[in-house]
Amino acid sequence: MAARILDGKALAEQCNAEIAERVSRLARPPGLAVVLVGEDAASKVYVRNKGRSAAKLGFVHRQVDLPADASEAAVLAAVDELGADPSIDGILVQLPLPRHINTQRVMDHIPAHKDVDGITATSAGLLSQGRPSFVACTPQGSMRLIALAGATLTGANAVVIGRSNIVGRPMAMLLEQANATVTVCHSRSRDLAGAVQRAEFVIAAVGQAGLVRGEWIREGAVVIDVGMNRTAEGKLTGDVEYEAASQRAAAITPVPGGVGPMTIAMLMQNTVLAAERRS
Numbered sequence: 139m140a141a142r143i144l145d146g147k148a149l150a151e152q153c154n155a156e157i158a159e160r161v162s163r164l165a166r167p168p169g170l171a172v173v174l175v176g177e178d179a180a181s182k183v184y185v186r187n188k189g190r191s192a193a194k195l196g197f198v199h200r201q202v203d204l205p206a207d208a209s210e211a212a213v214l215a216a217v218d219e220l221g222a223d224p225s226i227d228g229i230l231v232q233l234p235l236p237r238h239i240n241t242q243r244v245m246d247h248i249p250a251h252k253d254v255d256g257i258t259a260t261s262a263g264l265l266s267q268g269r270p271s272f273v274a275c276t277p278q279g280s281m282r283l284i285a286l287a288g289a290t291l292t293g294a295n296a297v298v299i300g301r302s303n304i305v306g307r308p309m310a311m312l313l314e315q316a317n318a319t320v321t322v323c324h325s326r327s328r329d330l331a332g333a334v335q336r337a338e339f340v341i342a343a344v345g346q347a348g349l350v351r352g353e354w355i356r357e358g359a360v361v362i363d364v365g366m367n368r369t370a371e372g373k374l375t376g377d378v379e380y381e382a383a384s385q386r387a388a389a390i391t392p393v394p395g396g397v398g399p400m401t402i403a404m405l406m407q408n409t410v411l412a413a414e415r416r417s
């Protein structure tokens with residue numbers, strides 16, 4: 139039987155309705171600042187989508203564009219300025235940054251109370267101890283999609299493919315805190331196929347089109363595809379072989395229209411949370 143399609147766009151719209159309601163109760167609108175360094179085409183699209191969503195929800199939205207050859211000091215100065223700006227509740231520095239910039243050093247300049255991306259060492263540390271402050275947006279959105287699927291995580295095997303600070307690591311922590319037994323796989327893992335075959339929940343976050351073969355998916359599994367890859371024809375595609383996986387999974391997220399819209403909705407949710415904590 140074909141899998142249920144987990145519609146991230148529809149779920150994001152529901153989340154946005156709740157967020158709009160919370161915005162209406164604030165004395166002044168939430169302020170979100172996005173810093174974009176360089177000309178990466180995919181990053182530009184993501185940043186534009188975040189800006190559109192913020193505007194639609196009535197947020198104050200600031201975008202700071204810096205050239206690809208901006209010095210690390212210039213990026214740090216921009217982050218520090220936003221950190222001190224009382225009209226800004228949340229700061230997101232779009233990744234990846236150009237190679238000459240030390241990403242962690244930049245992230246460390248985002249004040250913890252404005253870390254709506256959940257990327258700082260403080261946010262990661264608090265999450266690892268089970269007392270989250272701001273949870274990274276893609277993992278948070280993925281958990282909402284898993285909840286929509288209605289399958290029980292407690293006691294189940296979950297595999298996370300990818301170990302980035304922004305997706306894989308926080309994702310594994312959230313799954314473990316929801317009582318799943320979690321395996322984290324990465325580019326050096328010896329038996330990816332075996333790990334996927336054992337998993338009732340598969341979260342693919344590597345950025346490699348079709349890496350997860352449809353035939354590996356266990357019958358009845360829930361598949362969350364975080365990948366956003368462009369084919370040679372310019373089409374967006376995920377990390378999972380969608381058609382083949384859909385024949386075996388109970389539920390699966392499409393690309394586009396799955397995790398992507400939920401990532402943006404969770405960024406808006408974190409920003410409204412930051413604004414509520416301010417007032």
Ligand code: GUN
Pocket residue numbers: 184230231232233234255275276304401
């Ligand atoms: N680039 C791709 N996804 C993300 C994200 O969630 N946060 C940031 N800061 N950059 C990204």
